[in-house]
Amino acid sequence: MSAHSSAQPGLPVLPGALFGSRQGEITQVPSPLQRAVDVTFRRLCHAFAWFTILLVTFIVLRIAMSAAPAMREQGWGFLTGRVWDANAGQFGILAQIWGTLYTSILALILGTAFGVAAAVFLSEGFLGSTIFGLLKYFGVHLHPWWGRLPDQIERILKELIELLAAIPSVVYGLWGIFVVIPLIRPLCHALHEHAGWIPLFSTDLSGPGVLPAVIVLAIMIMPTVTAISRDALVSVPVKLRMAAYGLGATRWESIFAVILPTASRGIAGGIVLAFGRALGETMALAMLVGNSNQINLSLFSPANTLAALLANNFPEAGPREVGLLMYAALVLLGITLVVNIMGAFILQRAAKNAAE
Amino acid sequence: MAASVQPIEPNSRPVASPHDHDIVMHCDIRELFYGNFKAVRDTSIPIKKNSITAFIGPSGCGKSTVLRCLNRMNDLVRGFRFEGKVRFRGRDIYETGIDPVAVRRFIGMVFQQPNPFATSIFNNVAFGLRLNGYKGDKAAKVESALRGAALWDEVKDKLHKSGLSLSGGQQQRLCIARAIATEPEVLLMDEPCSALDPIATRKIEELMTDLRKKFTIAIVTHNLQQAQRVADYTGFLYVDTSMGGRTGYLVEFEQSRKLFEDPQHKHTKEYIRGEFS
Amino acid sequence: MAEPLSNPNLGIEDPFAGVDFSELEHSLRRPRTFMDFVLNGLVTLMTLSALVPLFSVVLMLLWRGGKRLGLALFTQLPPAPLETGGGFGNAIVGTVLMVLLAVLLSVPVGLMTAIYLAQAKQSKVAEVVRFAAKVLTGFPSILAGVFAYGAIVLTTGGFSALAGAVALSVLMLPTIVLTSEDALRMVPSRMKEASVGMGATSTQTVWMVLLPTAMPGILTGVMLAVARAAGETAPLIFTALFSNYWMWSHGEVQVLQPTASLAVLIYNFAGMPFKNQVELAWAAALVLVLFVLIANLIGQSLSNKQVQQG
Structure with missing residues (x-):
């Protein structure tokens, strides 16, 4: 059997063309236009992918370059100065750094507690089993409509918690001013009266302050913690749960001994990302924290954060102040970048572990 | 090659004569690698006009790989390397300067899993026409392709419905209709019935013997009876594990009847007997 | 040991008698x-x-x-202090326009990047792009504003809708890239194979198979990004600033002038000591939340569609 070269005798094989397309045949070699479009489109996609990388680099460089003159002028003293006074020509952001970290850490503690609790509640079928028990009590657990209720309600609850993240931060700020502050003021006043010796309660709440800001911030970051933790908890293999239950562990013994440790990497990643979000959050803090450059442990004293400083001063900043604000922005960028990269890294390793 | 071929259905088509000018494609693989893994070696198979050529062999023998060589689908696999020639229309399709995209337009393919697009039945079939910038009457071509795939009567009232709404067997026939709508010269079928039930398989087999009148078909199958029922020629591939690898190679290529009734090679004999006993 | 059963009539030992x-x-x-x-x-x-x-x-x-919901909100301009009535028609127009402009800027870039990522899968560039996009998701929104201030406001010499839209598009980009890539990857690979096997160029495969099949998922991502951008305040405060007037003058839309937005209006009015302004802030918040929720709901329903299809 010899390999024959000409399938169609008499058919001219054009040197440049691939195959001689015959007249009236549907099948055609790709037209020059199709080829040109293909190459152009692929190059364009590649170019835009590079553009995304360059954009991130450009953003960082742009901010760094704008900050450079101020950095040269102020040096490290900018980071340790406690006063921001344009009239006195004194600029320092230690108070803002302190406020940023203090509010974020407190909000993280609060948001993590509730967020992880909600994640456990959603992933371990608490609600479903309770409702199922109720339905069984009324004898309708096999009913075609009622029987679906546990799943439906769990889904709705999950979506409601996700909805918390959808509300714009400025609306939370508004709500904080007109609902949270009036609501907690009597309680704060009482705490200050009776337990003022504790540093946390050493001043009185006069309106905006750390506590209302922390409460609202915690509400804003909770959905992040819940969503990521729930994903991590759900992906714990069923066989591990079964092993724990099979040994006679109660539900909570298996949660603490097996499920939470297995999901800990994912939960940790979620917490770190939520921390990054809290550090960068602007509006709720600008509206609730009081914008006063103080370093104070008290929950009721006003404070300031880096993001709020930028939000308040940029609109009316002169050229000199813009440089200083860019310096502050660069500090904020550095802090959030480190935290976010850490979070992404932890989550990536958690995902890799889960895959193995 | 033997001098005369007995067609399986004597009335359906003229006797295939083994003259060279009947060879549409000639696949000549010397060595084929995926990365460092040598998947196939020394396989030379001619594919004749208006015939069905089947590739059989134990799993892992590289029969699908050989088939995918014929329209350069392997190019999509990372680390694919190829040493040899696949001749089609007077050219080696692996020659530098040949566009694999163009190759695939002339050599259509039907896959193991039915894979219609998530769009209407009509658009599925018209897909290839659009690719090729067909200017004529698309509706007529779609109808004739669907008739050719024996699907027209079942779908003519719901051409706008999603291709995914059809049953498995119907989906596979839709994919065949999609492949033949552009009237490619060769149709490659990679285990087209393995995901289907016996009744759907039956229909596809009937369709293949019908399509042979217009097209040239190469098919991979793990079902020996199927090869016996539909194929004019059959190539048997076997796995060589001697070097510690799993490299497939062609053991025997013959007219189907001859291969199944009087296999020459030891491996072929064992394989065919093993399957039947 | 097992005790005799309490019922003496039976006289059989109970094997479980020792169990409490x-x-x-x-x-x-x-x-x-x-x-x-x-x-x-x-x-x-x-x-x-x-x-x-x-x-x-x-x-x-x-x-x-x-309380204040009514037609006047949508047709009137923000009131001056101590004035009664008024609305925020210009802020609604400003928000819609800036979000649309941001969509126009970010969707082509984001989608093409996602197409590249879905095709390139494991290449080094793809890894870096994905990492960049993830870093950008956690990017504080105010820094997008700082960037737009440095790149647009300082170079064009003033606050403008364009600067606001650029800031918003930076925030939308990662969401669009990551969700679109996911949607494109969810297209079964056998559909891609079918298209390639028919001799489609990779661009034809993208346009005729991948994009139509992944469209619901892509639109979900876009709607989520729109919902987020519409509510963003921090990046607008010092890029678009605010304006008490309509966006058009002399029959032209002024893209390079300070522009009102709902979010900034809420921020500005929330801190004012006037009852009228505070009421308007609440009304604007209601309108904004409705806008965001509708965008979210559309996105959700689209993503359900893709799940059903897959």
Whole structure:
């Protein structure tokens, strides 16, 4: 059997063309236009992918370059100065750094507690089993409509918690001013009266302050913690749960001994990302924290954060102040970048572990 | 090659004569690698006009790989390397300067899993026409392709419905209709019935013997009876594990009847007997 | 040892007589069971209390924002201090326009990047792009504003809708890239194979198979990004600033002038000591939340569509 070269005798094989397309045949070699479009489109996609990388680099460089003159002028003293006074020509952001970290850490503690609790509640079928028990009590657990209720309600609850993240931060700020502050003021006043010796309660709440800001911030970051933790908890293999239950562990013994440790990497990643979000959050803090450059442990004293400083001063900043604000922005960028990269890294390793 | 071929259905088509000018494609693989893994070696198979050529062999023998060589689908696999020639229309399709995209337009393919697009039945079939910038009457071509795939009567009232709404067997026939709508010269079928039930398989087999009148078909199958029922020629591939690898190679290529009734090679004999006993 | 049965008539030994069955009964007096009960209650309570803010926000919006809801809000301009009435028609126009402009800027870039990522899968560039996009998701929104201030406001010499839109598009980009890539990858690879096997160029495969099949998922990502951008305030405060006037003058839309937005209006009016302005802030918050929720709902329903299709 010899390999024959000409399938169609008499058919001219054009040197440049691939195959001689015959007249009236549907099948055609790709037209020059199709080829040109293909190459152009692929190059364009590649170019835009590079553009995304360059954009991130450009953003960082742009901010760094704008900050450079101020950095040269102020040096490290900018980071340790406690006063921001344009009239006195004194600029320092230690108070803002302190406020940023203090509010974020407190909000993280609060948001993590509730967020992880909600994640456990959603992933371990608490609600479903309770409702199922109720339905069984009324004898309708096999009913075609009622029987679906546990799943439906769990889904709705999950979506409601996700909805918390959808509300714009400025609306939370508004709500904080007109609902949270009036609501907690009597309680704060009482705490200050009776337990003022504790540093946390050493001043009185006069309106905006750390506590209302922390409460609202915690509400804003909770959905992040819940969503990521729930994903991590759900992906714990069923066989591990079964092993724990099979040994006679109660539900909570298996949660603490097996499920939470297995999901800990994912939960940790979620917490770190939520921390990054809290550090960068602007509006709720600008509206609730009081914008006063103080370093104070008290929950009721006003404070300031880096993001709020930028939000308040940029609109009316002169050229000199813009440089200083860019310096502050660069500090904020550095802090959030480190935290976010850490979070992404932890989550990536958690995902890799889960895959193995 | 033997001098005369007995067609399986004597009335359906003229006797295939083994003259060279009947060879549409000639696949000549010397060595084929995926990365460092040598998947196939020394396989030379001619594919004749208006015939069905089947590739059989134990799993892992590289029969699908050989088939995918014929329209350069392997190019999509990372680390694919190829040493040899696949001749089609007077050219080696692996020659530098040949566009694999163009190759695939002339050599259509039907896959193991039915894979219609998530769009209407009509658009599925018209897909290839659009690719090729067909200017004529698309509706007529779609109808004739669907008739050719024996699907027209079942779908003519719901051409706008999603291709995914059809049953498995119907989906596979839709994919065949999609492949033949552009009237490619060769149709490659990679285990087209393995995901289907016996009744759907039956229909596809009937369709293949019908399509042979217009097209040239190469098919991979793990079902020996199927090869016996539909194929004019059959190539048997076997796995060589001697070097510690799993490299497939062609053991025997013959007219189907001859291969199944009087296999020459030891491996072929064992394989065919093993399957039947 | 087994005691004789209490029923003397039978006279058979009970094999379970030595077992204290009360041990098996559910009782809260056992510490383990009790702990379980307490923790169940605690977690339930914490989860439900997490929803209190949501209901509180929604109720307040309906109660305080609903009072002013009317046509005037959409047709009138923001009032000056101590003025009565007024609305925020210009802020709605400004928000819609800036979000649309941001969509125009970010969707082509984001989608093409996603197409590249979905095709390139494991290449080094793809890894870096994905990492960049993830870093950008956690990027504080105010820094997008700082960037737009440096790149647009300082170079064009003034606050403008364009600067606001650029800031918003930086925030939308990563969402669009990551969700679109996911949607494109969810297209079954056998569909891609079918298209390639027919001799489609990779561009034809993208346009004729991948994009139509992944469209619901892509639109979900775009809607989520729109919902987020519409509510963003921080990047607008010092890029678009605010304006008390309509965006058009001399019959032209002024893209390079300071522009009002709902979010900044809420921020500005929330801190004012005037009842009228505070009421308008609540009404604007209601309108904004409705806008965001509708965008979210559209996105959700589209993503359900893709799930059904897959």
